[in-house]
Structure formats: C-alpha cells, structure tokens
Amino acid sequence: MKSDSEGRPYVDVFLLSHPDQDHCRGLQKHFHLAPLSEYKKPESEDAEEDRDGDETEPKIVIREMWSSPMVFRRASKLHTLCDDAKAWNTEARRRVKHFRDNESAEDGDRILVLGEDENGKTDDLEDILVKVGGLITGTNGKSEATLSTLLLAPNPVGDEEDEELRAKNQSSVIMQFSIACGGVPDACLFLTGGDAEVEIWERIWAAHKQNPSGLKYDLMLTPHHCSWHSLSHDSWSDLGEDVKVSKDARKALGQAREGAFVIASSKVISDEDSDPPCARAAREYRAIVNVKEVKGEFLNTASHPAVGKVAPMVFDITVGGPMLRKSKVSAASSGSGSAIGRQPLMHG
Numbered sequence: 147m148k149s150d151s152e153g154r155p156y157v158d159v160f161l162l163s164h165p166d167q168d169h170c171r172g173l174q175k176h177f178h179l180a181p182l183s184e185y186k187k188p189e190s191e192d193a194e195e196d197r198d199g200d201e202t203e204p205k206i207v208i209r210e211m212w213s214s215p216m217v218f219r220r221a222s223k224l225h226t227l228c229d230d231a232k233a234w235n236t237e238a239r240r241r242v243k244h245f246r247d248n249e250s251a252e253d254g255d256r257i258l259v260l261g262e263d264e265n266g267k268t269d270d271l272e273d274i275l276v277k278v279g280g281l282i283t284g285t286n287g288k289s290e291a292t293l294s295t296l297l298l299a300p301n302p303v304g305d306e307e308d309e310e311l312r313a314k315n316q317s318s319v320i321m322q323f324s325i326a327c328g329g330v331p332d333a334c335l336f337l338t339g340g341d342a343e344v345e346i347w348e349r350i351w352a353a354h355k356q357n358p359s360g361l362k363y364d365l366m367l368t369p370h371h372c373s374w375h376s377l378s379h380d381s382w383s384d385l386g387e388d389v390k391v392s393k394d395a396r397k398a399l400g401q402a403r404e405g406a407f408v409i410a411s412s413k414v415i416s417d418e419d420s421d422p423p424c425a426r427a428a429r430e431y432r433a434i435v436n437v438k439e440v441k442g443e444f445l446n447t448a449s450h451p452a453v454g455k456v457a458p459m460v461f462d463i464t465v466g467g468p469m470l471r472k473s474k475v476s477a478a479s480s481g482s483g484s485a486i487g488r489q490p491l492m493h494g
Contacts, residue, residue: 147206150207150253152185153187153204154178154182154185154187154204154205154206154207155204155205155206155207156206156207156208156209156253157206157207157208157209158209158210158285158286159208159209159210159211159212159285159286160177160208160210160211160212161212161319161321162211162212162213162214162234162319163214163318163319163338163339163340163341164214164216164317164318164319164340164341165216165227165228165231165234165235166228166231166341167228167230167231169340169341170228170230170231170234171228171230172230173230173233173234174229174230174233176203176205176206177205177206177207177208178205178206178207178208178254179208179233179234179236179237180237180240181240181254181255182207182253182254182255185205185207186205187204188202188203188204207253207254208237208254209253209254209256209286210253210256210257210258210285210286210287211234211237211238211241211256211257211258212257212258212260212319213234213238213257213258213259213260214259214260214261214300214317214318214319215259215260215261215262215263215267215268215300215317216235216317238257241255241256241257242257242259242271242274245257245271245273245274246270246271249273251274251287253286256274256286256287257274258274258275258276258282259271259274259275259276260276260297260300260319260321261276261277261278261297261299261300261301261319262275262277262278276297277297278297278298278299278300278301279296279297279298280296280297281294281295281296281297282294282295282297283295291326292325292326292327293323293324293325293326294323294324295321295322295323295324296321296322296324296360297319297320297321298320298321298322298339298350298354298360298361299318299319299320299339299342299346299349299350300317300318300319300320300346301349318339318340318341318342318346318369319339319340320337320338320339320340320342320346320350321337321338321339322335322336322337322360322361322362322363323335323336323337323338325463327463327464327465328464328465329465330465333463333464333465333466333467334364334365334461334463334467334468335362335363335364335365335403336363336364336365336366337361337362337363337365337366337367337401338366338367339367339369339376340369340370341369341370341371341373342369342370342376343369343370343373343375343376344375344376344377344378344379344392344395347369347376347377347392347394347395347398347399348392348394348395348398350398351394351395351397351398352394354398355394355397358397358398358401361398361399361401362401362402362403363401363402363403363406364402364403364405364406364407364467364468365406365407365409365461365468366399366402366406366407366408366409367409367410367411368408368409368410368411368412368423368427368431369399370422371410371411371412371413371422371423372410372412372415372422372423372424372427372428372431372446373421373422373423373424373427374389374421374422374424374426374427375421376395376399376427377391377392377395377396377399377427377430378390378391378392378395379392382421382424382426382427383421387426389426391430396430399431399434400434402434402435402440402442403440403467404439404440404441404442405440405441405442405467406435406440406442406443407435407442407443407444407445407461407468407470408431408432408434408435408442408443408444408445409444409445409446409447409459410423410428410431410444410445410446410447411447412446412447412448413448414446414448414449414453415428415446415448415449423446428444428446431444432444443470445459445470447459450473451473457473457474458473459473460473
C-alpha cells in the first residue's frame with residue numbers, strides 16, 4: 147500500500163456499498179476515522195496493536211469516502227448498524243459537516259454522497275452529491291482520464307412504500323466503472339451492486355431497458371454474495387426447483403459482454419440449501435456467461451484457484467478487456483478476496 151509524505155498508508159477512495167457488518171468489519175481497527183490532525187503514528191503509546199498483540203501497525207487514511215445517503219439515517223428496525231457501520235456514519239457525517247462549513251476539502255476530509263436523500267437533506271451538497279444517473283470522472287478530488295463511474299442506485303425516496311426498499315440491502319450502491327486502456331475508453335466495464343435484491347434490479351431494468359448500456363459489464367460481482375434473492379421473489383429453500391426467476395432482474399444482471407467474468411464473492415458454493423450463496427443462483431449466472439455470444443466464465447473467490455488453496459483474484463486491464471492473472475497460492479493462504487486491476491478503489 148502506498149504511503150503519503152508523512153508515512154501514512156492510504157487509499158484514494160473507499161466505497162462502502164452499504165453498512166452491513168460483513169462489508170465493513172474491521173473498519174475501526176485498520177482505518178483512521180478522524181481529521182488528519184488527529185492521526186497517531188504507530189510508535190505512539192495510543193496506537194493500536196495488531197491482531198497478534200506483538201507489533202503496532204499504522205492506520206490507513208481514507209482520502210475520499212464514497213457513501214450512500216444512509217449516512218443521514220438514524221438506526222431503526224429497518225436500518226440497524228454494527229459498531230463499525232456506526233463509525234463509518236460518524237466519520238461520513240463529520241466530512242459532510244466539514245464541507246458545509248468550509249465548502250471545500252483536502253485529503254482525509256473528502257466525501258462523495260451517492261444518491262439523494264429525503265426531505266431535502268442533500269439539497270445543499272451539490273458539489274459533493276452524485277445523483278442517480280450521474281458520472282464521477284475522478285477520484286480524491288482529481289480528474290481521472292482512465293476512469294469514469296456511473297451511479298445506478300440507490301434511488302431517491304419517493305413515498306412511504308419506498309422506505310422499506312431503502313433499508314439495509316436495498317439501499318446498496320450500484321455502480322458501473324468504465325476503465326480505459328490503450329486509447330479504448332471502455333476497455334473494462336465493472337458492475338457492482340452490493341447486496342441489492344430483486345426489487346431493485348427490476349426497477350433498474352425498467353429505467354434502463356430502452357438503453358441498457360449502463361448495465362453492460364466485462365466484470366460483475368454477483369449481488370449479495372450470489373444470493374437467490376437478487377434474481378427472484380421466491381424462496382429457494384421453500385420451493386426448490388419450482389422457483390421462478392424474475393425476468394426483469396435477470397435482464398438487468400444479464401448484460402454481459404463477450405468474454406465476461408461473473409464473480410461470486412462468497413464461501414464455497416454447494417448444492418446444499420444455502421442462501422447466500424445459492425447453487426441455483428450460481429447456475430443462473432453460469433447460464434448468462436455460457437451463451438455463445440459471451441463465452442465467459444463464472445468464478446467463486448472461495449474456490450479460486452481451488453477449494454482449500456485460495457489466492458487473491460487479480461485482473462489486469464488490457465485493450466482487449468480484463469485478463470485474469472495466474473494465481474500464486476501461498477502455504478498460509480486460508481481466505482479469499484478479489485482485486486480489480488490496479489485501480490485506487492476498495493469495495494466494501
């Protein structure tokens with residue numbers, strides 16, 4: 147990880163798709179969540195020890211946060227927050243207040259709010275607000291010639307019925323990243339949708355079916371860790387093979403380009419009743435990439451390159467699209483993960 151002139155490790159952007167514990171666990175332990183003036187170096191007595199308790203490690207600076215309007219919501223029965231999610235919201239609120247007070251921000255204070263919120267809560271944030279359908283053409287306050295990002299969700303609240311859709315999984319940020327290479331502006335299209343479930347994908351298809359270019363992808367993370375509930379209103383555990391796929395959600399998630407990779411970031415997928423991940427959902431995603439127009443590949447982080455011998459899934463972006471690197475499995479490897487090229491983005 148790169149370090150700044152003060153020796154502080156950093157990421158240019160941290161995108162939290164939604165504040166579920168499994169998407170932000172460890173945030174407080176590993177990331178600095180306060181003004182940079184309060185940064186404590188590892189040699190400080192107050193610095194946090196690492197998980198072994200023997201050494202200290204420096205906290206990682208988040209130069210720019212990308213967060214949904216959930217930052218403006220208080221905890222409720224539909225929106226419960228773990229301690230790390232509360233810490234994210236506290237820091238995001240601090241950065242929004244800093245912008246309101248100063249109308250500008252530097253490294254460590256920047257934030258983009260992804261999507262509008264109810265009751266005009268985001269109306270005065272024009273310079274840091276990205277509306278649905280808007281493009282982000284930079285990172286950390288700087289323009290990026292090789293990257294543009296389309297915001298597809300969350301949608302603004304419309305009425306009381308929409309409130310449940312804005313809670314928890316349904317408030318997930320959905321984005322299409324367009325990465326340029328060798329003069330090709332869309333050499334790689336990366337679609338990610340957090341834990342968004344079927345109702346959201348149906349709405350997105352209704353909005354984009356006349357021009358689905360914003361849903362095209364060369365890389366896609368399966369929503370909600372390959373959950374069946376992103377593809378259907380039916381319960382797989384209750385109905386088994388009698389379930390029905392939502393045609394509109396399937397179309398929204400089926401816009402694969404030639405050679406596309408669909409990736410399930412989940413535990414090992416088995417035929418046993420489990421959701422997520424769901425073997426029936428995996429079968430549907432395989433069907434998406436196995437058609438002759440695509441001839442792509444479905445991958446699972448927990449079985450790459452093999453079950454029990456997992457390694458980071460790394461793609462290099464080329465003029466011909468993303469290329470999966472040959473994996474190097476270490477003897478200590480025991481987890482799973484994925485990285486997208488060398489882009490300065492972390493996906494929660």
